[in-house]
Amino acid sequence: MDPPQNFDQFSLKRILMNDTQRKMIAVEGNFNGHQEPAVVVIEKYAFDEASVLNVCNAQTKFKKNLENDVYKSFSCVPPYDENISSNKMDIIYPATDKHILKFSSQPLYFVQETEEMYQTITLPHILGSSLSLQWLYNCLEYKSEKERIKYDTASENQKDDEDNGFLLLPDLKWSGKLNELYLLAIIKKRNIKSLRDLTINHLPLLKNILNKGSAAIYKLYGVEQSQLRIYVHYQPSFYHFHVHFTYLMHTPPGINVGKAHLLTTIINNIEMQGNYYQKATLDYTIKESDPLFNRFEEKGILRKAKLIDESNNA
Amino acid sequence: MDPPQNFDQFSLKRILMNDTQRKMIAVEGNFNGHQEPAVVVIEKYAFDEASVLNVCNAQTKFKKNLENDVYKSFSCVPPYDENISSNKMDIIYPATDKHILKFSSQPLYFVQETEEMYQTITLPHILGSSLSLQWLYNCLEYKSEKERIKYDTASENQKDDEDNGFLLLPDLKWSGKLNELYLLAIIKKRNIKSLRDLTINHLPLLKNILNKGSAAIYKLYGVEQSQLRIYVHYQPSFYHFHVHFTYLMHTPPGINVGKAHLLTTIINNIEMQGNYYQKATLDYTIKESDPLFNRFEEKGILRKAKLIDESNNA
Numbered sequence: 001m002d003p004p005q006n007f008d009q010f011s012l013k014r015i016l017m018n019d020t021q022r023k024m025i026a027v028e029g030n031f032n033g034h035q036e037p038a039v040v041v042i043e044k045y046a047f048d049e050a051s052v053l054n055v056c057n058a059q060t061k062f063k064k065n066l067e068n069d070v071y072k073s074f075s076c077v078p079p080y081d082e083n084i085s086s087n088k089m090d091i092i093y094p095a096t097d098k099h100i101l102k103f104s105s106q107p108l109y110f111v112q113e114t115e116e117m118y119q120t121i122t123l124p125h126i127l128g129s130s131l132s133l134q135w136l137y138n139c140l141e142y143k144s145e146k147e148r149i150k151y152d153t154a155s156e157n158q159k160d161d162e163d164n165g166f167l168l169l170p171d172l173k174w175s176g177k178l179n180e181l182y183l184l185a186i187i188k189k190r191n192i193k194s195l196r197d198l199t200i201n202h203l204p205l206l207k208n209i210l211n212k213g214s215a216a217i218y219k220l221y222g223v224e225q226s227q228l229r230i231y232v233h234y235q236p237s238f239y240h241f242h243v244h245f246t247y248l249m250h251t252p253p254g255i256n257v258g259k260a261h262l263l264t265t266i267i268n269n270i271e272m273q274g275n276y277y278q279k280a281t282l283d284y285t286i287k288e289s290d291p292l293f294n295r296f297e298e299k300g301i302l303r304k305a306k307l308i309d310e311s312n313n314a
Numbered sequence: 315m316d317p318p319q320n321f322d323q324f325s326l327k328r329i330l331m332n333d334t335q336r337k338m339i340a341v342e343g344n345f346n347g348h349q350e351p352a353v354v355v356i357e358k359y360a361f362d363e364a365s366v367l368n369v370c371n372a373q374t375k376f377k378k379n380l381e382n383d384v385y386k387s388f389s390c391v392p393p394y395d396e397n398i399s400s401n402k403m404d405i406i407y408p409a410t411d412k413h414i415l416k417f418s419s420q421p422l423y424f425v426q427e428t429e430e431m432y433q434t435i436t437l438p439h440i441l442g443s444s445l446s447l448q449w450l451y452n453c454l455e456y457k458s459e460k461e462r463i464k465y466d467t468a469s470e471n472q473k474d475d476e477d478n479g480f481l482l483l484p485d486l487k488w489s490g491k492l493n494e495l496y497l498l499a500i501i502k503k504r505n506i507k508s509l510r511d512l513t514i515n516h517l518p519l520l521k522n523i524l525n526k527g528s529a530a531i532y533k534l535y536g537v538e539q540s541q542l543r544i545y546v547h548y549q550p551s552f553y554h555f556h557v558h559f560t561y562l563m564h565t566p567p568g569i570n571v572g573k574a575h576l577l578t579t580i581i582n583n584i585e586m587q588g589n590y591y592q593k594a595t596l597d598y599t600i601k602e603s604d605p606l607f608n609r610f611e612e613k614g615i616l617r618k619a620k621l622i623d624e625s626n627n628a
Contacts, residue, residue: 012367017419020360022385023337025419028409036408039417042369042390043402044358046334052341053326055356076356088357094350095342103340103353108365108562109540175359192429223620226423231571247622248422248453248599253336257545257574258567264426268595273586281582285562305538 020180021251024217048151055087062089066172068144069135070094073172088175098131102237105286109302110258114281116194121295127238129291133240139169140188150183151216153208154312162188164208168216171244173252178221181228181247192241195234195261195282199275206267209243217245231260234284235292258285327351335565369401376403384408421602423616424572430594432510435609436608440507440553443605447554452589454481454502464497467522477503478522482530485558487566495537499527509548509575509596514588520581523557531559545574548598549606572599594610 009032016026016039031038047055047175055076066073070092077086092099113122138144151168154161165188174182187205192198198206214225229246233254236242243263246252254260269276286293288304296302323346325605330340330353338357345352361369369390380387384406391400406413427436452458465482468475479502488496501519506512512520528539543560546566550556557577560566568574583590602618610616 010367015366016414016417018361018363019419021336023358023360025361025363025366028414031407033487037414038405039409039413041360041404041406041417042366044337044409045363045400045402046337047332047339047356047358049329049332049339052329052339052356053324088359088361090355091352092355093345093352095353099353100330100342100351103330103355107541110543110562110578113539177360180360223622226425226616227619229424229572234420248424249419249621251570255571256569257571257576258522258543260571262571262597263599264424264595272590272593276586279586281578283576283578296350302540305541 009033010038010040018179019251020177028231035180055089066145066148070099071135071172090172096131101289103126104287104289107283107305108287109287109293109305110283111296112281115118117281117296117301121299121301122292123196125292125295131238133238136186136238137238139186141169145169150220151213153188156186156212159202163190164205164296165233166209166213166243168213168245178223178246180250180252181217181221181223181245182250182252183186183213183217183245185209185243185245187241190240193239194236194241195232195266195277197241198266198270199278200270203267203270206263206270210263210267213243223247229255230263231255232263232266233259234261234282235286256285258283317568323347324352324354367370369403384413405470419621421619421621422599423602423607423619425600425610426595426597427615429593431610431615432596435613435615436549436606439609440607444592450500450552450554451504453483453500459483464534465527467526470526474518475502478519480523480527480557482527482559492535492537493557493561494564495531495535495542496564496566496567497527497531497559498556499523501555502552507553508550508555509546509580509591511555512580512584512591514584515583517584519579520584520611524577524581527557527559537561543569543574544577545569546577546580547573548575548596549600570599572597 010029012027012029014028016028018025022043026039026041028037028039032034061077063075063077064072065075072091072093074089074091075086076089135144141147142149148169149167150170153165158164161295166185167188168183168185170176171182171184174180187209189205192202210230214228215226215229217223218225227248229244229248231244233244244254246255266277269280273279286296286302293302297304323342326341326343328342330342332339338355338359340353340355341355342351344350375391377389377391378386379389386405386407388403388405390403391398449458453463462483463481464484467479472478480499481502483498483500485496485498488494501523503519506516524544527544528542531537531542532539541562543558543562545558547558560569560570580591583594587593600610600616608618611618
């Protein structure tokens with residue numbers, strides 16, 4: 001018996017696993033009424049660089065999901081096969097050098113950023129070169145994406161909303177499927193750039209995000225807090241403090257140690273030492289093309305290394 | 315201008331990145347001769363559980379790549395679109411219960427383990443049920459795997475080797491390729507079960523692992539410390555303190571926040587507060603099938619949740 005020849009007579013018993021990051025699914029079932037079970041594992045192939053442009057052609061249907069400033073997001077569906085081979089396509093146009101860099105693969109380095117390095121290297125760099133936050137202020141002021149706002153602490157009429165309030169928005173990367181849940185909590189306060197600025201004064205804000213954010217997600221989507229990964233990036237991709245909420249069994253980019261910091265750990269560290277995030281040495285990965293890499297290189301803190309050639313064996 | 319309407323006039327400048335694990339590609343190019351660059355990011359959607367069987371139908375072409383015992387592996391290509399939407403399909407037939415378990419997904423939970431929960435739940439569980447460490451003591455005593463030992467601090471004749479010494483061994487998961495480098499530092503001291511046992515007294519041991527481990531790897535493999543991810547698991551897979559050294563651009567399992575703790579962060583935390591790892595609340599993910607999950611469930615700390623059904627959309 002050669003199972004695929006008879007695949008139209010395969011009866012599906014159950015889905016065993018669906019890895020949404022790798023785009024791999026495993027199912028159990030039977031061929032042609034044979035009693036012994038079969039496990040079938042299907043994984044999408046990676047894109048072939050030589051034929052990437054064939055993904056879109058004259059027959060492809062585009063459905064716009066989102067448009068804000070330079071960002072557009074589409075579902076891109078070949079007409080013959082809507083369910084199976086559709087792709088998500090994000091377009092940034094016009095794109096700046098920073099956008100281009102953000103999506104380029106690069107040698108990576110670990111840097112151990114001390115308090116002093118932050119003050120003398122990282123902070124001046126952030127102040128001198130960060131991307132515009134206008135798109136974000138547009139959201140906070142309900143000037144754009146207002147239909148995308150899933151939750152606003154202002155709906156609860158608390159007095160301290162300017163200090164402790166936030167909006168919950170779906171992340172651009174979220175497909176909309178529940179088991180890939182990905183929301184961002186964007187704080188209303190405008191003077192917290194990142195983790196480094198958090199002090200004991202921000203504990204009410206942080207606990208508000210943890211508790212009200214989780215409660216809102218439970219109410220909206222039925223996902224309990226124990227099934228959420230709630231974290232912050234350092235360095236973040238933009239310098240207005242925000243918190244990532246993702247479904248625990250989903251594995252989006254940016255959940256690795258050296259990039260992601262759990263909100264519960266942040267609260268715990270500040271409770272143990274009020275100025276933890278000013279004093280701590282924070283370790284993170286940095287790309288060689290990141291202008292911040294150059295600042296560290298100039299000071300002799302990092303130096304370029306060769307990428308390992310994959311064809312070499314140990 | 316609506317870029318996708320004109321996608322047939324898109325001219326590709328270069329591939330920025332091709333993530334073969336996520337099946338995502340980013341390219342830079344221009345629309346219709348416009349001078350401003352655009353970044354286009356295309357990612358394949360995950361499989362939709364409701365329509366997974368449509369991946370294969372009467373028109374699908376199968377090419378057998380491999381057959382070994384119960385395993386068969388195919389390329390499975392829809393006839394209209396060979397380059398873009400083909401899938402890899404592995405079939406295990408007949409499949410045993412173990413095959414089925416191996417490919418089944420398990421619910422995961424985040425637990426926030428306080429000092430008290432460690433003392434009253436986790437520690438008794440570890441002491442009552444940990445697996446034998448005889449295989450590891452055999453390594454430390456050069457009774458087995460001695461040809462696998464890549465480095466031994468004893469070679470440097472330091473006086474405190476019993477307290478601060480360690481061996482460097484390749485991890486079982488290491489393929490041997492340099493760009494997938496994966497070594498473990500196993501300490502010689504026998505009374506440190508995990509992160510939770512580390513105090514200010516262990517700083518010399520931890521710094522020794524960081525510095526001598528990195529130096530040995532540079533000497534053996536030419537990989538600099540800035541290109542290494544050096545971390546500890548909590549919970550670990552065995553309760554004899556050990557440290558993971560992996561190549562930074564490699565992404566093995568177990569490098570996510572909620573599981574991995576950077577050695578540099580551990581040293582920094584203990585320097586900031588000597589009893590940090592006794593006092594801290596440590597957050598980690600736990601599988602429903604882990605016996606420790608049952609301990610937390612009995613105490614009302616965790617409760618079973620339903621897995622999200624992918625067919626629901628937000």
